[in-house]
């Protein structure tokens with residue numbers, strides 16, 4: 001698998017091999033005690049700017065295969081900014097600039113030969129608000145495989161697989177030609193997850209996927225995440241700490257530090273560890289203050 005554009009030559013394409021060493025460099029070195037082995041993605045000294053504004057500072061993270069990693073922290077600490085930099089969605093934001101590296105199976109996704117569209121095929125995204133296309137349920141799912149030129153011999157099977165994968169098939173199998181807008185909010189979000197998995201990504205980024213949903217729809221998405229991680233690597237931004245503790249294997253806690261002169265608040269990673277450790281034995285007092293509700 002490669003994220004290079006089709007013009008890349010074979011010798012420019014890096015192998016997709018597991019790296020077995022734990023990655024414990026950078027600012028969070030002593031805190032990332034249990035970084036995953038053979039990470040699918042890593043950030044190294046990741047800094048993101050919006051124009052002159054320094055939004056996130058030196059983020060070092062590694063995301064384990066078939067794990068769910070939660071990004072948590074108070075509003076404005078840069079969680080979504082970090083998430084969007086993982087599949088180059090920030091390219092679409094005018095004035096956004098990314099420094100440092102983001103690697104996917106060892107390849108720098110910001111490398112000069114890398115095609116951002118290909119990156120997003122491997123690293124899909126589900127947004128906060130369900131955003132189905134104004135099309136039928138069927139066409140919402142078939143759209144991705146069609147436009148990405150996936151070789152499909154049986155589109156009906158692709159649609160069914162994706163809807164089953166998103167735990168939506170039984171609810172919609174008799175109305176596949178109906179408009180997606182006729183579904184409930186929770187069903188629409190599962191449709192968006194089905195749409196994402198239809199193009200067979202490796203990593204799924206989720207930006208507060210349950211924040212617009214009621215508790216029952218939220219529980220269904222959380223169950224779904226646990227099922228999906230057997231096939232995919234999932235990285236989720238959530239404000240809901242119970243959700244992070246319920247679904248994730250590892251948690252990264254961010255905060256924002258005000259600049260002494262400008263007062264601008266720059267996000268930074270405070271602590272990254274197994275979720276159980278973050279919630280039961282946080283190493284940093286700022287993490288403890290946040291998870292116990294004394295800050296943020």
Ligand SMILES: Nc1ncnc2c1ncn2[C@@H]1O[C@H](COP(=O)(O)OP(=O)(O)OP(=O)(O)O)[C@@H](O)[C@H]1O
Pocket residue numbers: 050053055073074075076077078079080081082093239265267
């Ligand atoms: N498109 C943008 N242009 C300019 N500044 C932005 C942009 N997007 C985010 N920011 C700023 O970057 C900082 C981090 O924002 P971001 O949305 O990543 O934080 P967050 O932790 O996800 O916040 P929240 O939890 O409120 O969604 C904030 O100060 C925000 O105002």
